[in-house]
Amino acid sequence: MxxxxxxxxxxxxxxxxxxxxxxxxxxxxxxxxxxxxxxxxANAGQLSYGYTTPWAAPGIPAKAAKWLFRQHSPLILKADGSLFQLQWLMQMLQNCTTERYQTNKERMVRISEYSREMFRRFEAETGMDFEGRKKGTLQIFRSTKEVEAAEKDIEVLAEYGVPYQRLKPEECLQHEPALHHALGKIAGALHLPNDATGDCxxxxxxxxxxxxxxxxxxxxxxxxxxxxxxxxxxxxxxxxxxxxxxxxxxxxxxxxxxxxxxxxxxxxxIYPVKGYSLTLPVTDGNEAPVSTILDETYKVAITRFDKRIRVGGMAELSGYGLSLPPERRETLALVVNDLYPKGGDLEKAEFWTGLRPMTPDxxxxxxxxxxxxxxxxxxxxxxxxxxxxxxxxxxxxxxxxxxxxxxxxxxxxxxxx
The missing domain is CATH 3.50.50.60 (FAD/NAD(P)-binding domain)
Structure with a gap:
């Protein structure tokens, strides 16, 4: 055919x-x-099977309202002049109920878990090298409030049988030794061992x-x-x-x-949600990440490839433009420099943006x-x-x-x- x-x-x-x-x-x-x-x-690089969750969730509208006025915000909203943007936002808000969240979460987990199995089969069949790692994802929280809020996410993980491990700050070093510079800034963490990474x-x-x-x-x-x-x-x-x-x-x-x-x-x-990334060369492998770290405060992911570090994040709803505002770069640079100050060379970082195709659910x-x-x-x-x-x-x-x-x-x- x-x-x-x-x-x-x-x-x-x-x-x-x-x-x-x-x-x-x-x-x-x-x-x-x-x-x-x-x-x-140049996406963030993580195969985040365990971190699969809808954007539209109970409590998100209130969080989003706060994020919009925060420096280094994970969410940027700019009117693009289209009626579709308003319609899409309204549809997304309609999905921020407990019932719809559960429905959407189940669908997403179903696809992600199946995709994990398909990656297993594919790698067994082809042996392809794509700078992949299977060392899990470490989600770090910078405040006790974030640690407490994560309990709802943990309930969902448990409900869907996704393996996880709660960690104290010092226990993060078991998975990411180079975080020793930032231990004083971490209030707790969550490790998702089934997640992986790779250069898409x-x-x-x-x-x-x-x-x-x-x-x-x-x-x-x-x-x-x-x-x-x-x-x-x-x-x-x-x-x-x-x-x-x-x-x-x-x-x-x-x-x-x-x-x-x-x-x-x-x-x-489908609305184009703009994301940004930095790709920088590793300068000291012992001071660089091992796998993927998700910084809950900034909603930024830091992922290790063989000789590079990929830093990705933010969600900007502003239409189809591909401009590269310096303030977005500053947010990504701030996070990677805060957590891995000796891991990579920011002066040689490549700044990129792409449009993620997002549905309301x-x-x-x-x-x-x-x-x-x-x-x-x-x-x-x-x-x-x-x-x-x-x-x-x-x-x-x-x-x-x-x-x-x-x-x-x-x-x-x-x-x-």
């Missing part, structure tokens, strides 16, 4: 991989000049090569222009001045899924939509890397008419009908 995948980020390339394994003839189309050059390029861009680039070896064709520099359809079925997509026919189409265009599919009359509730949109041969794999928010292989396998199964290994009927766009 001939299938076109729109998008060569981590979601699109992973989907192509599983389609190829099921015998499809796959063409992947992307406007960029290479694989994973946008949102997948490196993984996607090498997976693209594996896909090509299996016969996939990649068309870079091809922006989607329009679709040809009869109202029920898509016959072709025009991109980069070329026409591509197929029997099945998969949209994995992240934040741009909404704008590209709008011409088909589809209204995807934080759950990705996976499944058929609008046309009987169009499928979606998009809207993963901050968990695109974490959920990548699980979401891709579910999508490929649905495209092939195979019942996925985990429940998927509540992941489709129809849940917003």
């Amino acid at each position: 001939k299938t076109v995948v729109l998008g060569a980020g981590i979601a699109g390339i992973s989907t192509a991989w599983y389609l190829l394994q099921q015998g499809h003839e796959v063409t992947v189309i992307d406007r960029a000049e290479a694989a994973a050059m946008e949102t997948s390029f 861009h490196l993984f996607a680039s090498r997976l693209k090569n594996l896909c090509e070896a299996k016969g996939a064709v990649f068309k870079f520099g091809h922006a989607v222009e329009r679709f040809e359809h009869n109202g029920k079925q898509i016959q072709a997509v025009y991109a980069g001045g070329e026409r591509f026919e197929a029997e099945r189409f998969v949209c994995a265009l992240g934040s741009f899924s909404r704008t590209v599919l709008a011409d088909l009359g589809l209204k995807l509730p 934080s759950t990705p949109i996976i499944g058929a939509a609008g046309f009987n041969n169009l499928f979606l794999n998009t809207g993963h928010g901050t968990l695109g890397w974490t959920m990548s292989l699980g979401s891709a396998k579910i999508t490929a199964d649905l495209v092939c008419g195979i019942t996925p290994e985990v429940r998927s009927d509540d992941l489709a766009l129809s849940r917003y009908a």
Whole structure:
């Protein structure tokens, strides 16, 4: 079966991989000049299966109101002049109830845990090196108030059977020895041993090569222009001045899924949430992080690759712009310098920004939509890397008419009908 995948980020390339394994003839189309050059390029790097949780939760509106007026805030809200931004925010607020939080949490954990299993299978099959580590995530709290607030998160972890360990400040050194500089600033911590790390861009680039070896064709520099359809079925997509026919189409265009599919009359509730990162070379391995550290106060993650440190965080709702304000860089630099002052060279840090495709309920949109041969794999928010292989396998199964290994009927766009 001939299938076109729109998008060569981590979601699109992973989907192509599983389609190829099921015998499809796959063409992947992307406007960029290479694989994973946008949102997948320099994300925070953590495979945070245990930290999977909806943004929309009870108490979040009150927290968000406080964050907006704080220096080095984890949340930045700027009007983008669109009605959609207001509608999306309202939908998100409607999901901040206990009932909806539980529903959304279950969906997200289901996908993340399945993705963890798919990563296990993938690594056993291919042995691919993507600078991955399996040493867990350490979430640190800078105040007793944060420690107490974490008890609600711990209850959720226990409910879903996610392993965790409460830690006193000095016990953090068992997992992150270089935090000895910052012990006086830590009130407590939570360790999630099942989490992992890895360079998403490196993984996607090498997976693209594996896909090509299996016969996939990649068309870079091809922006989607329009679709040809009869109202029920898509016959072709025009991109980069070329026409591509197929029997099945998969949209994995992240934040741009909404704008590209709008011409088909589809209204995807996906908003581009801007995130930032710094990538700096390691100067002293003994003074650098071992795995991933999540700073609860600033909502910033610090992740170790082989010879680099990735610092990522913040959520800015301001539209599709990709500017790099110096004050965002200052926040990231402040956190990494505070916790690992001798670990990396900030003067050589690369500053980056990307747009995370976020739904109001934080759950990705996976499944058929609008046309009987169009499928979606998009809207993963901050968990695109974490959920990548699980979401891709579910999508490929649905495209092939195979019942996925985990429940998927509540992941489709129809849940917003």
